[in-house]
Amino acid sequence: MLTNNLGYPRIGSLRQLKKACENYWAGKISQQQLLREGHLIKKANWELQKELGIDKIPSNDFSFYDQVLDMSLMVNAIPERFHEVLLKEGKSELDLYFAMARGYQNDGLDIVALEMTKWFDTNYHYLVPEFRKDQPFKLFSTKVIDEFQEAKYEGIHTKPVLIGPVSYLLLGKEKERGFNRIDLISNLLPVYLEILKKLEEAGADWIQLDEPSLVMDLKNDEIEAFQVVYSQIRKAFPYLKILVSSYFGSIKHQLDWLSSLPICALHVDLTRGEEQLSDVLAHIPADITLSLGVVDGRNIWINDYSKSLNLLEEAIQQRGEERVWISPSCSLIHVPCDLELETNEESLKSEIKAWMAFAKQKLEELAALKKLVTSRENELFSRNQKLIQARKSSDLVHNSNVKEEAWSLSRGSDTRKNPFSVRKILQQAHLDLPAFPTTTIGSFPQTKEVRAWRLQFKKGLLGKVEYENLLKQEIKETIQWQEEVGLDVLVHGEYERNDMVEYFGEKLDGFAFTQNGWVQSYGSRCVKPPVIYGDVSRPEAMTVEWTSFAQACTDKLVKGMLTGPVTILQWSFVRDDQPRSSTALQIAIAIRKEVIDLEKAGIKIIQIDEPAIREGLPLRKEEWKGYLDWAIRAFRISSSGVKNQTQIHTHMCYSDFNDIISEIAEMDADVITIECSRSQMELLDAFAAFQYPNDIGPGVYDIHSPRVPSEEEMVDLLEKAISYLPQENVWVNPDCGLKTRQWSETTEALKRMVNAAQQMREKLLVN
Ligand SMILES: CN1c2c(nc(N)[nH]c2=O)NC[C@@H]1CNc1ccc(C(=O)N[C@@H](CCC(=O)N[C@@H](CCC(=O)N[C@@H](CCC(=O)O)C(=O)O)C(=O)O)C(=O)O)cc1
Ligand SMILES: N[C@@H](CCS)C(=O)O
Numbered sequence: 029m030l031t032n033n034l035g036y037p038r039i040g041s042l043r044q045l046k047k048a049c050e051n052y053w054a055g056k057i058s059q060q061q062l063l064r065e066g067h068l069i070k071k072a073n074w075e076l077q078k079e080l081g082i083d084k085i086p087s088n089d090f091s092f093y094d095q096v097l098d099m100s101l102m103v104n105a106i107p108e109r110f111h112e113v114l115l116k117e118g119k120s121e122l123d124l125y126f127a128m129a130r131g132y133q134n135d136g137l138d139i140v141a142l143e144m145t146k147w148f149d150t151n152y153h154y155l156v157p158e159f160r161k162d163q164p165f166k167l168f169s170t171k172v173i174d175e176f177q178e179a180k181y182e183g184i185h186t187k188p189v190l191i192g193p194v195s196y197l198l199l200g201k202e203k204e205r206g207f208n209r210i211d212l213i214s215n216l217l218p219v220y221l222e223i224l225k226k227l228e229e230a231g232a233d234w235i236q237l238d239e240p241s242l243v244m245d246l247k248n249d250e251i252e253a254f255q256v257v258y259s260q261i262r263k264a265f266p267y268l269k270i271l272v273s274s275y276f277g278s279i280k281h282q283l284d285w286l287s288s289l290p291i292c293a294l295h296v297d298l299t300r301g302e303e304q305l306s307d308v309l310a311h312i313p314a315d316i317t318l319s320l321g322v323v324d325g326r327n328i329w330i331n332d333y334s335k336s337l338n339l340l341e342e343a344i345q346q347r348g349e350e351r352v353w354i355s356p357s358c359s360l361i362h363v364p365c366d367l368e369l370e371t372n373e374e375s376l377k378s379e380i381k382a383w384m385a386f387a388k389q390k391l392e393e394l395a396a397l398k399k400l401v402t403s404r405e406n407e408l409f410s411r412n413q414k415l416i417q418a419r420k421s422s423d424l425v426h427n428s429n430v431k432e433e434a435w436s437l438s439r440g441s442d443t444r445k446n447p448f449s450v451r452k453i454l455q456q457a458h459l460d461l462p463a464f465p466t467t468t469i470g471s472f473p474q475t476k477e478v479r480a481w482r483l484q485f486k487k488g489l490l491g492k493v494e495y496e497n498l499l500k501q502e503i504k505e506t507i508q509w510q511e512e513v514g515l516d517v518l519v520h521g522e523y524e525r526n527d528m529v530e531y532f533g534e535k536l537d538g539f540a541f542t543q544n545g546w547v548q549s550y551g552s553r554c555v556k557p558p559v560i561y562g563d564v565s566r567p568e569a570m571t572v573e574w575t576s577f578a579q580a581c582t583d584k585l586v587k588g589m590l591t592g593p594v595t596i597l598q599w600s601f602v603r604d605d606q607p608r609s610s611t612a613l614q615i616a617i618a619i620r621k622e623v624i625d626l627e628k629a630g631i632k633i634i635q636i637d638e639p640a641i642r643e644g645l646p647l648r649k650e651e652w653k654g655y656l657d658w659a660i661r662a663f664r665i666s667s668s669g670v671k672n673q674t675q676i677h678t679h680m681c682y683s684d685f686n687d688i689i690s691e692i693a694e695m696d697a698d699v700i701t702i703e704c705s706r707s708q709m710e711l712l713d714a715f716a717a718f719q720y721p722n723d724i725g726p727g728v729y730d731i732h733s734p735r736v737p738s739e740e741e742m743v744d745l746l747e748k749a750i751s752y753l754p755q756e757n758v759w760v761n762p763d764c765g766l767k768t769r770q771w772s773e774t775t776e777a778l779k780r781m782v783n784a785a786q787q788m789r790e791k792l793l794v795n
């Protein structure tokens with residue numbers, strides 16, 4: 029029986045890739061140095077996997093920015109606006125690649141980046157391929173072949189990984205009307221065939237084609253595309269072994285037609301739909317190898333060997349050891365690299381650490397399971413089972429007061445005192461805001477200085493009072509600056525937060541956090557998801573002091589800034605010993621208390637960010653209702669403890685709301701700010717069609733790109749916005765927080781944004 033890995037984290041265990049990319053973008057290192065750093069990470073990953081005894085080691089799982097963007101470059105899906113980059117002196121394929129990811133504002137060019145969106149239900153973001161009618165494809169980037177050769181040169185025979193052609197098309201977007209992107213399959217397939225030919229010539233035997241769209245609801249023409257693609261591949265390459273890999277859910281609903289797909293191996297995610305195994309065994313022909321994803325690639329808890337071995341044994345009995353592989357459920361890019369780097373008892377108690385496994389430890393688990401399949405009479409097994417039992421009964425996990433509070437929550441705790449129409453009038457009187465009120469989403473640039481102060485504080489090199497005074501000075505200056513620019517609703521800037529989820533994780537009981545547990549979120553940006561191990565409660569106020577300080581610096585309104593329960597849940601590693609809904613409820617109660625305390629402290633506007641509500645949506649529609657019921661209720665519980673006059677904002681980004689607009693309306697936030705600029709306000713279609721009643725701030729400034737939009741662009745976007753929405757409901761704001769931007773970009777962009785709002789007021793004779 030073989031062990032099979034689908035993908036390994038590519039950021040480097042100390043985030044070497046982040047640092048190298050950012051240095052390259054800043055012109056501090058050469059392209060050669062960047063490529064060298066990439067090579068070192070790949071080499072280290074391949075060697076580690078070999079050392080740990082992984083039989084099928086992936087290549088092309090590395091990426092300098094994003095694996096979907098890599099595919100777009102491979103098949104030459106490069107929108108025309110980027111073509112000029114290569115004509116500029118000294119610009120290479122890699123510069124073109126980064127231009128597509130980040131936009132390009134240089135050498136007299138001003139090019140908007142590709143759109144970015146969530147990778148299925150994860151906190152990873154990919155760059156959306158753009159498709160046009162009858163679009164031709166051709167082989168452009170040979171990265172997959174180069175990386176196979178690179179590994180071969182290091183003495184490692186790898187299994188190249190590509191996103192399968194059907195999922196690649198489904199992940200993209202039609203950029204003009206009158207066609208369906210799946211119809212491009214006949215143009216795309218020849219490029220895949222050409223690549224497979226080159227890989228075969230280079231000596232590859234197994235190829236992994238990731239088709240995560242298999243876990244979604246597929247239309248007939250999409251199923252037909254699967255059938256055409258894989259039979260053509262088999263016809264062209266009778267000796268190449270194709271592993272089709274599904275993940276993030278069950279494929280039970282596809283088995284009727286999947287059973288006749290001419291492939292050599294199929295990967296299934298048994299951590300999400302363990303019950304599918306018996307159906308898979310019954311439907312998938314016995315000569316097809318099954319790669320069983322028994323080790324959770326989305327969470328950090330140790331594997332329960334007893335449970336995994338039961339599944340593996342069921343499969344082995346049916347089709348023999350040689351036709352069963354042991355795998356993580358999906359690529360390991362969604363978990364941090366190495367638990368051994370966690371040595372701080374204060375943030376992660378050793379008792380809890382013993383229940384956890386990161387990417388490296390998960391590979392060790394695969395190797396252990398391979399050993400244990402022959403016999404459980406082994407120290408590895410008994411030690412594992414002891415830890416599983418210890419976690420179940422640990423006092424660290426259970427808090428009866430918290431459970432009691434959740435059970436006894438009074439009826440009506442999830443409803444504001446009056447409907448929005450009443451609240452709007454009261455809030456207008458209370459807040460006295462102009463038409464097209466301007467605001468920002470919360471964070472201001474997290475400069476090197478701010479991060480360095482925090483690092484020094486954490487290392488004990490800076491005292492608490494000194495650290496807090498530095499942050500207060502920063503807040504004071506930010507407030508003054510916002511007043512000067514003329515923004516209407518100010519924010520304190522979130523300087524005290526390392527991250528909008530990790531910060532709350534550090535303040536709440538029931539959470540542990542890591543020193544080095546980085547996971548890629550997009551490009552060079554990483555997060556350290558906190559670990560929810562036990563019942564959640566709020567020992568003390570978390571943001572009141574900072575917000576009150578900011579409010580004391582100005583007569584203008586300062587908006588309190590919180591992260592919502594669903595987002596805290598979604599962006600943490602969660603408990604797997606109770607339903608997500610129970611954990612969400614506990615967090616909601618904690619946030620509700622914070623909202624009430626902010627109101628008591630005189631804060632009149634409070635924003636509860638919920639960018640991950642859409643991301644948490646189950647991948648299959650039939651499961652949506654169950655999720656939305658508890659997720660929306662959690663938000664409502666967190667936000668409904670305040671008076672009518674207190675204005676509740678929420679914020680969402682990277683999401684398409686078309687299909688959940690009525691639930692978004694049920695959240696009943698007084699104002700919702702959303703990301704809209706890259707998609708040119710397309711998202712507002714849904715709000716308009718639904719006649720969304722509350723206020724909306726459609727983002728007019730794409731904060732993911734260093735590019736500064738012009739005032740005219742923002743006016744254009746606002747004009748578009750009021751063609752969808754009643755103008756009295758429209759707010760003016762960027763797409764998201766500004767923590768990743770430089771001050772120079774922020775200053776210019778926000779001045780232009782305030783001017784754009786003023787232009788709208790003048791044009792429409794409102795104030
Ligand atoms: C809004 N988004 C968020 C998502 N998920 C989150 N958990 N948080 C989010 O804000 N998902 C959707 C979107 C987009 N995603 C991201 C994700 C990450 C960032 C981001 O800016 N990340 C920062 C890291 C933030 C952080 O924790 N910083 C630490 C500093 C740690 C550090 O690097 N220290 C250095 C020393 C300081 C220095 O010299 O820079 C060191 O130790 O060497 C902190 O502030 O304390 C990133 O840089 O990747 C944005 C959007
Ligand atoms: N308040 C947060 C929201 C990010 S989604 C910020 O401004 O960074």
Ligand SMILES: [Zn+2]
Nearest residue numbers: 639681764765
């Ligand atoms: Zn956001």
